[in-house]
Amino acid sequence: MAITIHFFGSLVDITGQSKKELNILRDTDSLNLQLQKEYPALISTKYFIAVNQQMIKINRELNNGDIVALMPPFSGG
Amino acid sequence: MMADRDRYQRQMILPAFGLATQEKLLAAKVLIVGMGGLGCPVLQYLVGAGLGHIGIMDADKISLSNLHRQLLFTESEIGLLKVEQAAAKMRLLNSDVTIESYPFNIDQSNALQIISKYDLVIDATDNFLAKYLINDACLVLQKPFVFGAVSRYEGQVSVFNLAQEEQSINYRDLFPEAPKPGEVPSCAEAGVIGVLPGIIGAMQAAEAIKIITGIGTPLYGRLYHYNLLQGQGFEIEIAATENRIEMNEKIFLENIYEENEEEMDIPEISISEFNRMRALPEVFVLDVRERHEYPPIDFSDAQIPMSELQVKMHEIPDKEICIICHQGIRSVYAAQQISKKRNLKVYSVKGGLTAYFK
Numbered sequence: 153m154a155i156t157i158h159f160f161g162s163l164v165d166i167t168g169q170s171k172k173e174l175n176i177l178r179d180t181d182s183l184n185l186q187l188q189k190e191y192p193a194l195i196s197t198k199y200f201i202a203v204n205q206q207m208i209k210i211n212r213e214l215n216n217g218d219i220v221a222l223m224p225p226f227s228g229g
Numbered sequence: 230m231m232a233d234r235d236r237y238q239r240q241m242i243l244p245a246f247g248l249a250t251q252e253k254l255l256a257a258k259v260l261i262v263g264m265g266g267l268g269c270p271v272l273q274y275l276v277g278a279g280l281g282h283i284g285i286m287d288a289d290k291i292s293l294s295n296l297h298r299q300l301l302f303t304e305s306e307i308g309l310l311k312v313e314q315a316a317a318k319m320r321l322l323n324s325d326v327t328i329e330s331y332p333f334n335i336d337q338s339n340a341l342q343i344i345s346k347y348d349l350v351i352d353a354t355d356n357f358l359a360k361y362l363i364n365d366a367c368l369v370l371q372k373p374f375v376f377g378a379v380s381r382y383e384g385q386v387s388v389f390n391l392a393q394e395e396q397s398i399n400y401r402d403l404f405p406e407a408p409k410p411g412e413v414p415s416c417a418e419a420g421v422i423g424v425l426p427g428i429i430g431a432m433q434a435a436e437a438i439k440i441i442t443g444i445g446t447p448l449y450g451r452l453y454h455y456n457l458l459q460g461q462g463f464e465i466e467i468a469a470t471e472n473r474i475e476m477n478e479k480i481f482l483e484n485i486y487e488e489n490e491e492e493m494d495i496p497e498i499s500i501s502e503f504n505r506m507r508a509l510p511e512v513f514v515l516d517v518r519e520r521h522e523y524p525p526i527d528f529s530d531a532q533i534p535m536s537e538l539q540v541k542m543h544e545i546p547d548k549e550i551c552i553i554c555h556q557g558i559r560s561v562y563a564a565q566q567i568s569k570k571r572n573l574k575v576y577s578v579k580g581g582l583t584a585y586f587k
Contacts (some may be wrong), residue, residue: 225378
């Protein structure tokens with residue numbers, strides 16, 4: 153029972169990886185909390201969360217095999 | 230104007246293209262905001278495609294560090310205005326196209342007036358303030374815009390405000406508020422590989438052509454992320470925000486799009502002052518660059534990346550703090566944050582390591 157998390161942009165530097173597998177957690181709020189505990193720099197970083205390539209705005213239940221993405225804003229041009 | 234059949238022959242023979250579609254391009258009006266890494270390829274492809282009326286906006290002059298990604302410019306043009314050089318060259322490429330150049334940056338006082346003259350806006354800017362300003366101005370005027378941004382080896386593209394209705398997806402659905410200054414490093418600080426804005430800019434030009442001609446499916450409501458190193462794309466469907474910030478002309482004009490972090494004056498020190506101070510025992514040298522940034526230095530007492538500063542504030546000792554970063558931009562923001570939270574004497578090293586190694 154696992155979920156895959158993809159990190160993008162500066163979040164790769166914070167977490168030291170672009171992809172991570174985690175044992176399944178109840179929902180996206182608990183996942184976010186666990187990641188912020190493991191990588192405190194995430195707390196002061198802006199990003200949004202997507203589950204199975206759909207952006208989420210409120211807490212969402214997680215299922216086995218879900219692909220979660222954490223996407224920060226880019227501003228360069 | 231009749232489309233020149235020879236010039237556009239290769240695209241006019243495409244299925245679903247033809248003369249009528251070419252005429253749509255010739256009649257269209259597009260504003261490109263920013264004539265840098267993204268803006269150059271956008272402009273070149275739109276002029277090539279025969280997009281009839283193009284506005285280009287940028288206050289900057291060409292510099293040597295632009296040339297690895299802004300291939301429209303040459304060494305002999307260093308110091309000249311980007312929009313003027315770009316316009317002159319594009320007139321040579323395609324005389325069907327009318328180019329209007331605006332040699333200044335977009336701001337609250339000019340955005341509505343200029344954008345209202347165009348059908349579509351391309352955001353090829355390099356900072357969040359401009360991106361939010363373009364987003365909001367396009368909401369006020371109900372104009373679609375093609376968003377693009379790059380960082381190091383990754384890029385993002387999307388189309389916003391295309392549906393022009395209440396639930397039309399815009400940039401604030403992704404990130405409702407702009408990150409604070411210094412929170413996200415710019416290209417000058419984080420770096421960017423030259424070919425990347427070429428790819429993202431060409432994608433923005435493709436989206437503009439699709440929107441104007443009606444061929445294909447625009448990236449509206451979808452954020453496309455491209456990772457050059459992995460050669461991988463990742464697409465995310467954007468969700469509309471439930472309680473939107475209302476946007477109209479009055480709100481737009483009263484909004485604040487400046488870096489107005491309670492202006493706290495941070496003393497900036499020169500490299501020679503820094504060299505004198507860092508030898509003193511009561512001085513603590515703090516490097517606020519991210520861990521991957523180059524080059525490593527051996528004269529700092531600690532490294533706390535800007536992204537970790539808030540949570541590691543307590544690790545800073547009760548000394549006089551000299552803060553250094555790559556260019557001396559983030560170090561000012563870091564100094565402001567530290568002096569807000571801790572009652573310490575803080576200094577920012579002017580010009581950062583770029584000045585130090587000069």
